[in-house]
Amino acid sequence: MTQPVLEVRDLRVVFDTDDGTVRAVDGLSFALERGETLGIVGESGSGKSVTSLAVMGLIPRPAGRIVSGAIQYGGEDLLAASPRRLREIRGRRIAMIFQDPMTALNPFLSVGEQLAEMTRLHLKHSARQARDHAVAMLEQVGIPGAARRVDDYPHQFSGGMRQRVMIAMALSCDPEILIADEPTTALDVTIQAQILELLKQLRRDRGMSIILITHDLGVVANACQRVLVMYGGRIVEQAAAGPLFEQPRHPYTEGLLRSIPRWDGESTQLLRAIDGQPPNMAHPPSGCAFHPRCPYQLPRCKVETPGLTPRDAAGGGFKACFVDVASGAVAAASGAVASGAVASGAAASGAAAATAAAKQ
Amino acid sequence: MVEVTGRSAVGGHGESVAAGQTARSAGNVSGNSAGSSGGAGRSEPLLSVRDLRVHFAGGGGFWGRRTVIRAVDGVSFEIRAGETLGLVGESGCGKSTTARAIVGLVRPTSGEVRLNGTRIDGLSDAAMRPHRATVQMIFQDPFASLNPRLTVGATITEPMAIFGLHSPRDRQFEALRLMRLVGLDPRFLNRYPHEFSGGQRQRVGIARALAVQPKLIVCDEPISALDVSIQAQVINLLMDLQQKLGLAYLFIAHDLAVVRHIARRVGVMYLGRIVELADSADLFAHPRHPYSQALLSAAPLPDPARERVRQRIVLEGEVPSPDRVYAGCPFADRCRRVESDCRDKPPQLEGARHQVACFHAD
Numbered sequence: 215m216t217q218p219v220l221e222v223r224d225l226r227v228v229f230d231t232d233d234g235t236v237r238a239v240d241g242l243s244f245a246l247e248r249g250e251t252l253g254i255v256g257e258s259g260s261g262k263s264v265t266s267l268a269v270m271g272l273i274p275r276p277a278g279r280i281v282s283g284a285i286q287y288g289g290e291d292l293l294a295a296s297p298r299r300l301r302e303i304r305g306r307r308i309a310m311i312f313q314d315p316m317t318a319l320n321p322f323l324s325v326g327e328q329l330a331e332m333t334r335l336h337l338k339h340s341a342r343q344a345r346d347h348a349v350a351m352l353e354q355v356g357i358p359g360a361a362r363r364v365d366d367y368p369h370q371f372s373g374g375m376r377q378r379v380m381i382a383m384a385l386s387c388d389p390e391i392l393i394a395d396e397p398t399t400a401l402d403v404t405i406q407a408q409i410l411e412l413l414k415q416l417r418r419d420r421g422m423s424i425i426l427i428t429h430d431l432g433v434v435a436n437a438c439q440r441v442l443v444m445y446g447g448r449i450v451e452q453a454a455a456g457p458l459f460e461q462p463r464h465p466y467t468e469g470l471l472r473s474i475p476r477w478d479g480e481s482t483q484l485l486r487a488i489d490g491q492p493p494n495m496a497h498p499p500s501g502c503a504f505h506p507r508c509p510y511q512l513p514r515c516k517v518e519t520p521g522l523t524p525r526d527a528a529g530g531g532f533k534a535c536f537v538d539v540a541s542g543a544v545a546a547a548s549g550a551v552a553s554g555a556v557a558s559g560a561a562a563s564g565a566a567a568a569t570a571a572a573k574q
Numbered sequence: 575m576v577e578v579t580g581r582s583a584v585g586g587h588g589e590s591v592a593a594g595q596t597a598r599s600a601g602n603v604s605g606n607s608a609g610s611s612g613g614a615g616r617s618e619p620l621l622s623v624r625d626l627r628v629h630f631a632g633g634g635g636f637w638g639r640r641t642v643i644r645a646v647d648g649v650s651f652e653i654r655a656g657e658t659l660g661l662v663g664e665s666g667c668g669k670s671t672t673a674r675a676i677v678g679l680v681r682p683t684s685g686e687v688r689l690n691g692t693r694i695d696g697l698s699d700a701a702m703r704p705h706r707a708t709v710q711m712i713f714q715d716p717f718a719s720l721n722p723r724l725t726v727g728a729t730i731t732e733p734m735a736i737f738g739l740h741s742p743r744d745r746q747f748e749a750l751r752l753m754r755l756v757g758l759d760p761r762f763l764n765r766y767p768h769e770f771s772g773g774q775r776q777r778v779g780i781a782r783a784l785a786v787q788p789k790l791i792v793c794d795e796p797i798s799a800l801d802v803s804i805q806a807q808v809i810n811l812l813m814d815l816q817q818k819l820g821l822a823y824l825f826i827a828h829d830l831a832v833v834r835h836i837a838r839r840v841g842v843m844y845l846g847r848i849v850e851l852a853d854s855a856d857l858f859a860h861p862r863h864p865y866s867q868a869l870l871s872a873a874p875l876p877d878p879a880r881e882r883v884r885q886r887i888v889l890e891g892e893v894p895s896p897d898r899v900y901a902g903c904p905f906a907d908r909c910r911r912v913e914s915d916c917r918d919k920p921p922q923l924e925g926a927r928h929q930v931a932c933f934h935a936d
Contacts, residue, residue, distance in 0.1 A: 257801040257803060373665070374892055375892070402665055402828065402893075404869060404872045405892065406874075407874075411886075429802050430874070431876040432831075432873070432874030432876050432881075435874060435876050435877055435878045436875075436878075436881045459876060459877060459879075460879075469803065473802070473803060474805075474806070474876060475806075475832055475834065475835035476831050476876065477830045477831040477834040477835075478858065478875055484810050484813065485809055485810055488803040488806070492801055492803065
């Protein structure tokens, strides 16, 4: 079994707000395998973006705090790394692209200058090298007339082209890991298709590992091999994309998939919506955070928080639920936690077991 | 983002061009206002839009040359009572401007908008007022479209007072009835918008629109600001209200699946024109315009098995600026089927139930 490129263990992040302390990420463990695109799905407030900020060491202080956990990258814990070491890794080894390229790019610097900044810092390029490299990167992400456009400013690019510039910046130091936080949400669907194609190509050609954070299940189905579903700061289900969409084992995943219309099938009269509202994480529900909205709710769901257990006997992935959604029956051994032998990332399962065990 | 005020050119480009004069010159086509929607019944359509154009003065070009942004450039369609027409297309295609022209938020440059046979385009605010109750609008952003200083009750009763509906006492009862109708707890009558979630605020916006008993509601991206699990609740509510109240919707969204689900007929817009207009089921199963085909092929499905094998039609480049004037088809530069005649004259929407504006459509 190969080593994962990134491993997050029992991550807990809190934010102090006027409304009290928000547990944004509450005991999250997962592993990113080399050359895979891992989707993190969830709604606003589910903790998916906070997770990516934690990996990048970008949790805003003093409001946000990492309470516990470890983020293992290449034998070192990023949470214990010095700010100086983090700066070396960030952008060089682990790069990030954000949802809104207009706010993430500096409007006062040409895109060439912004690209050059990266490689002069991390790769010690000369001015000349950096400029040539910037042009090459813009070409690589499919910006027509790159040599001419390298001196343009962000506002001179369209939304899709700006997102390409962001991707060019993220890729300019050839990172091992790319974290893309809603990279296509602000884009039109035809441009989205171009950007997703570009991400796939990077994974194929460079063996890059990608974390793709999105709320769009279509984007996940298109681009990801494996998926984490987050709700209320925790993973509620984790599996390879195929099984997750075909046979969701957590009531929230099932509810999400049933509630979205499809344009290719027959239109049914009513969608099966999930009732209620997403939780307020300053005052989260007791027990399982999803229980107030869950059609399978049991008495114990109000008091106990389910840990991650194998999704099924075949051993593909995990779910955090006392109920067997597929059969409607209550899972027999919810206390029996994953042994390390489960497929789809042994490291992740080990981490999950550790998390769950710590809870008992 | 600047989405709050609508992504149309309204925010940046100032006044609509020469609204008054050209609007009148189009008056002589009124005779044929019923007819081209595929012969669906003889009754007067609730809403009829004919050759609608909305042009904006663009920023000064180089040397102070003024450009004209053709946000909507010759759009025609009809909506019958109780029916839903969806408009889809990418940013800048003119779908939001079309919506705003219909409710009178921007003045059409030319063309006509008829409500129950009566022209309402280019009317003064006072002359438009009686029609405003018939056509209401709900907006994308439920955080920006509600007055933060008004309680839910005041938000819902305000339009009733403006239109002189009900006695002041009855307005409270009516507000409570509407809150129940849209699935809001009537106990929230005296709460303020900030106390509500996005989905609940959108329900308040819907209740306010319903307060004046409209026949048509223009919905501009009504769910795209909401969480995925909440979107279905609002879609279901809109469909439920349609059934109970016989409402018609003009439903504008970029999410194709949502439009497919809610609309009986769908128009695909590109650069200010409708390039294809057909029954929803037919359009999504058999798109005929090369742009519609590309648009659908780009839209991902929540189905990894299907996604692995789907063929995509990749469009080169991006949607061009709407300040260009085209002699022929505006899609010709990006079209995989382009032939020489495409650049000579613009294709018009043709066909019976399934209309396409393309010389070489499937």
